[in-house]
Amino acid sequence: MGRLHDAVVQIDEIIADRGLDAFKTKGEISLKAGFFLSLIFENSPDEEDKIAAVKNAAKEVLGVDIRV
Numbered sequence: 001m002g003r004l005h006d007a008v009v010q011i012d013e014i015i016a017d018r019g020l021d022a023f024k025t026k027g028e029i030s031l032k033a034g035f036f037l038s039l040i041f042e043n044s045p046d047e048e049d050k051i052a053a054v055k056n057a058a059k060e061v062l063g064v065d066i067r068v
Contacts, residue, residue: 003046003068007054008037010066014058025061032057 011029015022030036033053055066 002042004044004051004054005040005042007051007058007066007068008040010068011037011054011058011062014062014064018062029054029057029061032060 011026012022015025026037030038033050033056035050035053037054051068055068058064058066
């Protein structure tokens, strides 16, 4: 476990580095991914479909590839 959480941490870092509104940006990514990023914790199971959804949503919203 941990890849899904790592993806969310990377997203948080990108949002902070760019000075984006975290609530709005994570909300948009969450809507596109189909679940709330705020509900992902270190012990959240690594479900491949969720990892793919987060990566695709981050690519669409932030324009970056999340590496996990």
